[in-house]
Amino acid sequence: MRLLITHGTIVHADRIEKDMNIYIENGKVVMMGQNIEREADQVIDAKGLYILPGLVDAHCHLRDPGFEYKEDIASGTRSAAKGGFTSVACMPNTNPVVDNVSVVNYIIEKAQKEAVVNVYPIGAITKGQEGHELAEMGSMKHAGIIAVSDDGKPVMSGAVMKKALIYAHQFGLPVISHCEDLDLADGGCMNEGVTSTIMGLRGIPSIAEDVMVSRELLLAEYTGIPIHLAHVSTKTSVELIRQAKERGVKVTAETCPHYFTLTEKACLGYNTLAKMNPPLRTDDDVKAIKEGLRDGTLDIIATDHAPHHNDEKNVEFEKALNGIVGFETALALTYTTLVDKGILSLSQMVEKLSTKPAQILGLDKGTVACGKDADLILVDFDNEYTIDVSGFASKSKNSPYDGYKVKGRVMATLVSGKAVYTHTAFKGL
Amino acid sequence: MKLRSKDILGLDHLETDEINLILETAADMKKIVTSRMKKVNYLQGKTVITLFYENSTRTRVSFELAAKYMGAQAVNVSVSTSSVAKGETLIDTGKTLDVMGSDIIIIRHSMSGAPHLLAKNVEASVINAGDGMHEHPTQGLLDMFTMRETFGDLRGLKVAIIGDIYHSRVARSNIIGLTKMGAEVRINAPSTLMPPGIETLGARICPSIEETVEDCDVVMGLRVQLERQKKALFPSAYEYSRFFGMNPDNIKGAKKHALWMHPGPVNRGIEMTSSIIDGDASVINDQVTNGVAVRMALLYLLTGREE
Numbered sequence: 024m025r026l027l028i029t030h031g032t033i034v035h036a037d038r039i040e041k042d043m044n045i046y047i048e049n050g051k052v053v054m055m056g057q058n059i060e061r062e063a064d065q066v067i068d069a070k071g072l073y074i075l076p077g078l079v080d081a082h083c084h085l086r087d088p089g090f091e092y093k094e095d096i097a098s099g100t101r102s103a104a105k106g107g108f109t110s111v112a113c114m115p116n117t118n119p120v121v122d123n124v125s126v127v128n129y130i131i132e133k134a135q136k137e138a139v140v141n142v143y144p145i146g147a148i149t150k151g152q153e154g155h156e157l158a159e160m161g162s163m164k165h166a167g168i169i170a171v172s173d174d175g176k177p178v179m180s181g182a183v184m185k186k187a188l189i190y191a192h193q194f195g196l197p198v199i200s201h202c203e204d205l206d207l208a209d210g211g212c213m214n215e216g217v218t219s220t221i222m223g224l225r226g227i228p229s230i231a232e233d234v235m236v237s238r239e240l241l242l243a244e245y246t247g248i249p250i251h252l253a254h255v256s257t258k259t260s261v262e263l264i265r266q267a268k269e270r271g272v273k274v275t276a277e278t279c280p281h282y283f284t285l286t287e288k289a290c291l292g293y294n295t296l297a298k299m300n301p302p303l304r305t306d307d308d309v310k311a312i313k314e315g316l317r318d319g320t321l322d323i324i325a326t327d328h329a330p331h332h333n334d335e336k337n338v339e340f341e342k343a344l345n346g347i348v349g350f351e352t353a354l355a356l357t358y359t360t361l362v363d364k365g366i367l368s369l370s371q372m373v374e375k376l377s378t379k380p381a382q383i384l385g386l387d388k389g390t391v392a393c394g395k396d397a398d399l400i401l402v403d404f405d406n407e408y409t410i411d412v413s414g415f416a417s418k419s420k421n422s423p424y425d426g427y428k429v430k431g432r433v434m435a436t437l438v439s440g441k442a443v444y445t446h447t448a449f450k451g452l
Numbered sequence: 453m454k455l456r457s458k459d460i461l462g463l464d465h466l467e468t469d470e471i472n473l474i475l476e477t478a479a480d481m482k483k484i485v486t487s488r489m490k491k492v493n494y495l496q497g498k499t500v501i502t503l504f505y506e507n508s509t510r511t512r513v514s515f516e517l518a519a520k521y522m523g524a525q526a527v528n529v530s531v532s533t534s535s536v537a538k539g540e541t542l543i544d545t546g547k548t549l550d551v552m553g554s555d556i557i558i559i560r561h562s563m564s565g566a567p568h569l570l571a572k573n574v575e576a577s578v579i580n581a582g583d584g585m586h587e588h589p590t591q592g593l594l595d596m597f598t599m600r601e602t603f604g605d606l607r608g609l610k611v612a613i614i615g616d617i618y619h620s621r622v623a624r625s626n627i628i629g630l631t632k633m634g635a636e637v638r639i640n641a642p643s644t645l646m647p648p649g650i651e652t653l654g655a656r657i658c659p660s661i662e663e664t665v666e667d668c669d670v671v672m673g674l675r676v677q678l679e680r681q682k683k684a685l686f687p688s689a690y691e692y693s694r695f696f697g698m699n700p701d702n703i704k705g706a707k708k709h710a711l712w713m714h715p716g717p718v719n720r721g722i723e724m725t726s727s728i729i730d731g732d733a734s735v736i737n738d739q740v741t742n743g744v745a746v747r748m749a750l751l752y753l754l755t756g757r758e759e
Contacts, residue, residue, distance in 0.1 A: 217649030221464075223564035223586025223621060226648070293565030339542060339563040341584075 024049065024064055026440050031069030031401065033391050035076075036374035045074065047397040050439030055393060068451040069401050072434060075373055076391045077109025077140075077398035078354065081277060081380040082174070082199070082253055082325035084346070085111070085142070088129060089118025094330040094418050096130070097137040099350075102328070102417035104444040106350035107433040109398035110141040110381070110388050111328075115152065116175040122147040122158040127166040139443040140436075141398070143169045143384065148187045148198065154178050157190055164194045169384050172199035174253055175300075177235055179205055185242055192248045197383060199251045202235035202260070203301065212341050214287040214302040222290065224340060227302050229257040236260040240267040240274060249273035251383055254327050256282045256301040258311035265320040275322045275383050276315075280356040281347060281423070283312045289423055295336045295343035296423040299329070316375065317366050323380045326353045330419030348417045352424050358404055358431035369404075397440035401451070406432035455753050459571040459578040462587035463629040471593070471633060477749035478597050478742070484521060485744050495524035498755050501549050503529045504560040504581070505536070510716060510740060511581050511590070515558050518747035524555075542566060543573045550574040555755055559583075577754040585619050585647075591715050592625030594746040596633065598739050599670055602711055607634035612664045612706070613655070614698060615674030615723050618645040618685070622715045623674055627655045640664040642696050644685040661698060666705040672713040673698055673724045689722050699725045711735050 026047040033040045033055070046054040046061045054061065085099040094102075103111050113130070115121030121130065127144050134142035146168035147158045152175065160171055171191050178184045178200070191198050208231040213219050215226020236252060240263060243250040255261060255278045264276050286305055289297035297303055315321040329346025336343050357376060361367040367375070381389030388398060410427045412420040435452055436444040445452050453473055457465060466474075484492055500519040502512055512528065519526035529549070531537065536545055542561075549557055556577045559567045564584030571578040582588040596606060603609055611630055617623045617639055630637050631654030639646075639655045640663075651657055658664040665671050676692060686692050712724075712734045720726050729736060 215648060217652050220647040220649045221624075221653065223584050223624060225585075293568050334541075337543065337569075339561070339569055340565045341563045 024440060025062070026065050026067065026397070027061055027063035028067045028069050028074065028399070031072050031074040033074045034369045034373045035391060036370055036378035039370060043074070045391070045399070047440040050397055050441070052391065052393050052395055052397050055391070067401070067435070072401045072403055072451070073369070074391060075107070075400050075402055076377045076389050077400050077436065077438065078107045078376045079380040079384070079386065079389050080108045080111040080326050080328065080350070081323060081384055083111050083113055083328035083350070084116065084330065085113040086330055087117065087133065088126065093332055096133050096142060098416065098418045099328070099330070100134070100138040100140045100142060101444070102348070102350045102415060103140045104436045104438070105416045105433065106352070107354045107400040107402065107436055108140060108350055109400070109436060109438045110143065110386060112143045112145050112169060112384055114172060114174040115145055115147040120147050120152050121145070121163070121168070122150050122152070124159065124162045124166045127163050127168055131167045140438050141388070143386065145170045145172050145199065147171065148173045148178055149183065152176050154180060154183060157187060160191050160196055161194050164196055168196070169386065170197040170199055172201065172253065174199065174201045177201050177203040177205060181238055181242065184239070185246065188242060188246050188248045188250065195385065197249065197251050197385065199253050200235070200239045201253050202232050202239060204231045204234045207231035207234060212298065213290050214304050216287060216305060218287045218290060222293070229259060229304060229308070232257050232301055233259040233263065236263050240264070240272055243274050244272045247273070249275065252276040254279050254282070254301055254325070255315070255321060256304050256308060256312070258308045261311045261315035261320055265315070268320065276320065277323045277325045278312050278316065278321050279325055279327045280349065280353050280360070283309055283316065284356050284360050285423065293340040294423065295338070295340055296347065296421055298340065298343050298345055299347055300345040313361065313366050316361065322375065323383065324353065324357055324375045325380065326350055330417055331421045332419060333421070336421050346421070348415065348419050348422050350417065351415050352410060352422060354402070354433065355410070355429035355431040356424070359429045363430055397437055399437045400433055401435040402431060403434050404431045406430065408432060454757050458754070458757065459567070460589055460750055460754070461567050461571060461578065461580045463589045463592050463625050463632070464587065468632055471596070471629065474593055474746065474749050474753065475597050475600055477753060478746040481748035481752070482742065482745035484748070485741060490521045491523065492521065493523040494752050495519060495522035495755060498524045498555045499527065499553055500524045500556045500558065500751060501527045501529060501554045502558045502581070503531070503545070503549065505531050505566070506560050506562050506582070508560055508581070510743065511560065514740070514743045515581065515747050518744050518751055521744070522748055522751060524751065542570060546570045546574045550576050556751060579750060579754070582621050584621065586621055587625045588621040589625050590743070590747055590750065591622050592629040594739060594743040595626055595672065595713060595715070596629055597742045597746050598713065598735055599711065601742070603669060606630065609635040609670060610638070610668045611635050611670040611672065612638050612640070612668045613672045613674065614640045614661060614664055615696070616645045616676050617641040617650060617674065618647045619677040620674045624653065626672065627653045631655070638664045638668070642686050642692070661696070661702045662705055665703050668706045668710055670711045670713060671698070671703065671706055675715065675717065676719055676722055693722045697721070697723055697725070698728055700727055703728070713739060715739070
């Protein structure tokens with residue numbers, strides 16, 4: 024299969040190339056340049072469109088095995104493809120938990136059969152994600168995991184986390200920490216502050232995150248081993264990470280679109296679609312997250328795609344499950360909120376949504392370059408539209424962004440040169 | 453004039469003219485409550501359901517009597533013996549009651565916002581009889597009614613609210629309602645029981661009981677909600693009563709004519725000494741009577757919205 028993409032603007036993490044042709048053979052990029060002409064089985068006209076390396080999500084929940092009524096590998100990866108993600112790393116809080124080889128094998132085999140994008144399982148740090156005994160990281164690495172995390176739960180014991188860092192490092196596995204001090208969080212269900220007081224809900228103070236971020240930074244500094252911090256949401260955490268990076272601590276950090284687009288006020292009226300963990304914070308935090316993305320303190324943007332059934336959200340606020348779906352809104356929200364407003368350049372956005380997450384996870388992805396897999400997306404950034412959750416490819420529709428006006432539409436998603444998603448309005452293919 | 457919303461979910465969504473309407477209607481209703489012949493037919497043919505997910509004596513009986521004095525069918529759904537105990541969701545329970553023909557569903561729930569969820573899913577009017585740590589609008593209204601009976605006008609009144617503000621839906625409704633009606637609200641609590649940002653609702657935080665009650669027209673004690681305490685937020689009942697309880701010594705600065713209120717049930721000797729609870733200035737029992745009148749007013753006004 025030979026494919027020629029013509030006249031697109033390629034956005035790399037470090038530069039932009041206009042009016043480019045890309046020639047793809049057997050799923051790999053073979054030639055790139057202006058005016059290159061090769062005979063191809065198919066030609067895609069990308070005039071007026073941007074070509075980006077396929078997005079890489081370092082943090083999502085595909086819910087498979089165990090919660091297939093929320094999402095499964097087939098539906099989750101179609102949702103990813105629609106949002107422009109060509110590689111996704113899925114968290115291990117499935118049922119059973121990904122803490123042994125057989126569950127890793129299940130995911131990898133099912134992904135080979137049913138997935139339309141690349142699926143990379145993340146293994147648990149501890150058995151059952153219970154925070155006590157290390158899971159079989161070495162064996163899981165051989166079976167195909169690319170990182171470890173107890174995401175959804177923190178590793179409360181500092182001693183266990185220290186052991187986990189040292190042990191995982193030996194196998195070259197990045198450790199991703201969900202930073203939350205459960206004692207300080209104290210069963211809260213939204214950010215602690217004026218809004219939680221008005222709503223009469225127990226609050227999760229921002230320090231529940233900050234205290235754990237501090238611990239992880241000190242552990243990384245003490246052991247000299249890198250750590251990746253998931254879903255950073257507070258101003259103080261951004262500042263702590265900034266200071267740690269200045270003194271040379273090997274830390275990388277992610278945030279999610281909801282932490283730079285929404286505040287705790289989205290919860291008013293007991294809107295369970297705005298319930299997540301970490302919780303939506305304040306205007307000050309949103310400002311700090313944006314600044315952290317701008318100055319590089321926050322390395323990447325992940326979705327934390329967390330599908331839930333309507334029955335799990337259409338309940339009392341305290342009972343509602345945490346999280347929102349994110350694949351199909353992440354790129355447009357990032358473009359609209361950050362690039363269109365001049366906070367990030369197009370290249371910086373590509374770095375944070377593709378190139379850097381691939382680097383952190385040790386994947387040979389996230390670039391448009393000769394010899395690499397042709398994981399590419401074609402995007403129309405002038406396309407303005409209103410988000411309509413009913414059209415999501417995900418099984419779940421739990422998004423607070425229904426009705427939001429955004430810019431930036433994925434017109435086509437290619438994984439190894441194969442179109443796994445094309446927008447109905449795209450005529451170039 | 454009519455109430456604007458089909459539901460009474462909190463004082464935060466009632467306008468001052470609606471609050472005045474309710475309080476004025478309650479004054480008429482009180483005549484019925486205190487008369488020898490407690491029966492009118494304003495609610496004849498109407499069905500009122502109380503759906504209580506938390507234990508309650510006074511609020512539940514108060515609503516039930518309010519409905520019955522006006523001729524409504526009043527049905528109590530006891531959560532421990534209903535389908536709720538079989539795991540039915542709030543929405544399903546609500547819809548079931550709704551299609552049986554209820555006109556008003558009165559709900560008490562341990563989770564804040566539960567009445568809002570119910571109201572969105574039923575045709576019937578929903579009255580919040582207390583939701584979690586959020587609001588208890590009928591208590592706020594009956595407290596304001598009680599103050600108005602003595603002082604005539606709420607504007608300029610100085611009201612002290614003392615106790616477990618953090619867990620208190622009574623405090624939130626009173627702060628919101630009283631501030632709306634032009635009263636000045638001061639609050640005092642052990643620092644661990646003061647919710648963050650509460651002053652944005654319009655109350656002023658005072659550091660001591662003495663300073664809180666200084667020159668006040670009304671002093672309201674709040675119950676220490678031992679059952680709502682997930683973790684010990686103060687060391688002991690002894691220490692609470694010693695430093696945060698009201699006693700004849702630390703309340704001397706209140707006005708001579710000051711009223712003493714408490715939403716009940718009282719932990720005697722912890723938040724207030726018995727000498728205050730049973731003293732001449734205590735209107736705790738009037739609050740209970742007024743509760744029936746205010747609830748009658750709400751039932752009357754809600755069922756009258758459509759006509």
